[in-house]
Amino acid sequence: MKENFDFLMPSVNFFGRGVITKIGDRAKMLNMSKPLIVTDKFLRSMDNGPVAQTLASLDAAGVDYAIYDGVEPNPKVRNIQAAKQVYLDNNCDSIITVGGGSSHDAGKGTGIILTNGDDITKLAGIETLENPLPPLMAVNTTAGTASELTRHCVITNEETKLKFVVVSWRNVPLVSFNDPMLMLDVPAGLTAATGMDTFVQAIEPYVSTNRNDITDGQCVQAIKLVEDSLRQAVANGHDIEARTKMVEAEMLGGMAFNNADLGYVHAMAHQLGGQYDAPHGVCCAMLLPIVEKYNIIAAPERFAELAKIMGEDTTGLSTRDAAELSIKAMRQLCDDVNIPRSIKAIGAKPEDFELMAENALKDGNAFSNPRKGTKEELVQLFQEAYDAE
Structure with a gap:
């Protein structure tokens, strides 16, 4: 555990129903005269969706804007290069990302190549900006x-199929907006x-x-919060209380890993996502019980505490047996929300495992x-995740 540390998060974080209406006023406070809206085509097409509401707030505040809506899942280098061109062609002076992690990472990546050089692949690593x-x-x-809160920018090199991370305090957005009604x-x-x-x-x-x-x-x-609300949010997306708790959990987890960092689950998930263009959260979930079981011997007391936090009864158990219950609880949550157990479900191939393992060890x-x-x-x-049933 670190005793001396810095603690990073956006200087302002708006949370709760209706906070999206504050975007225009905050843009004016930051002297944004023409931000580039970075989003995807689906969100832009929604009637009164997140993009439409963002634009309405900017219009009401008299803030002009341009739009790039070409963000793809697992955003690619080509996405941020295209967004940069839209930014330059429209004489933009700032960026507003609208979406999930892909939009936020694409917006950060666009900002990076605007000010730190066009080849973002050379900037992979920690505090390179x-x-x-x-x-x-x-x-x-x-x-x-939680990319709206963090210093991480994850981009996929479409040529090498390698996901890489640019980690820098300079990537932390100035302001974040989390409105559960958008979800x-x-x-x-x-x-x-x-x-x-x-x-x-939150686990890593x-x-x-x-x-x-x-x-x-x-x-x-x-x-x-996740244990209390994720199952309900999956079962009924219009359960506002569950959605609100999940946003709270996301923000807390983002603040935590922004400062304490992550581990092999994310390092390995980045390889699956880059190689097979698979959903990041699914990759993480499939790896979680397997990687954390491997990690138990390094911190058995921490995993025993995790079991209690997740509601498992550890009375009378040894530290190791209690720790094993945390893995059971992780697996149960994955099963309850219909996450596949095997990475076969995303097209993983054993012949790729050696290269992916090598790259995972280099991941930030x-x-x-x-x-x-x-x-x-x-x-x-990786093989255990492939053979999982």
Whole structure:
């Protein structure tokens, strides 16, 4: 556990029903004269959806804007290059992202190449950015990645099929907006995938080597909120209380991993997502029970505490047996929200495991994992996830 640490999050975070109406006024306060709206075609097409409501708020405040709606899932280098061109062609001076993690990562990536050089692949790593991004605000529409809060920018190199991460305090948006009302119509499958990402982003910081007392508290509350609300949100997307709790969990988990970092689940999930263009939350969820069971020997007491946090009865059990119950609880949550057990479901191929294991160990999230593994061990973890039933 770290005793000396910095703590990063946006300077302003709007939360609750109707906060999306504040976007225009906040843009004016930040002297945004013409922001680029970075989003996807589906959100832009929705009648009175998140994009429409964002534009209405900007119009009411008299703020001009341009729009790039070409964001793809697992955003690609080509997406941020296209967005940069729209930004330059329209003389924009700032960025507002509208969507889930893909839109936020694409907006961050666009800002990065606008100010730090056109080849973002050379900037992968931790604190590689020398120059600030254009002013950035993030309007969030899923309870998932927490990218609207964090210093992480995840982009896929479509040529190598490699996901890479640019981690920098310069990526943290100036303002975030989390309005649960924007999430009521998110489909059950996407709710499950993004919700499991939130769950993993609370589990991994809790056992991270970079954890601290502040992030521990955020993780504990986030895990409890997910246990209390994810199943309900998947079962009934219009359950406003469940949606609100999931947004709270997402924000807490994002704050936690923004400062305590993650681990092998995310490092390996990035390889699955890049190689097979698979949903990030699903990749994380399929790997979670397998990777964390591998991690138990590095921090058995922490995993025993996780079992209690997730509602398991550990009375009279040894620390190791209690720790094993946490894995059972993780698996049960995945099953309850219909996450596939095997990575076969996303098209994984054993012949790719060696390269993916090698790249996972280079991922920026790998260094804070509680157990230090070898390439051969990560190959075996991928194989276990492939053979899972």
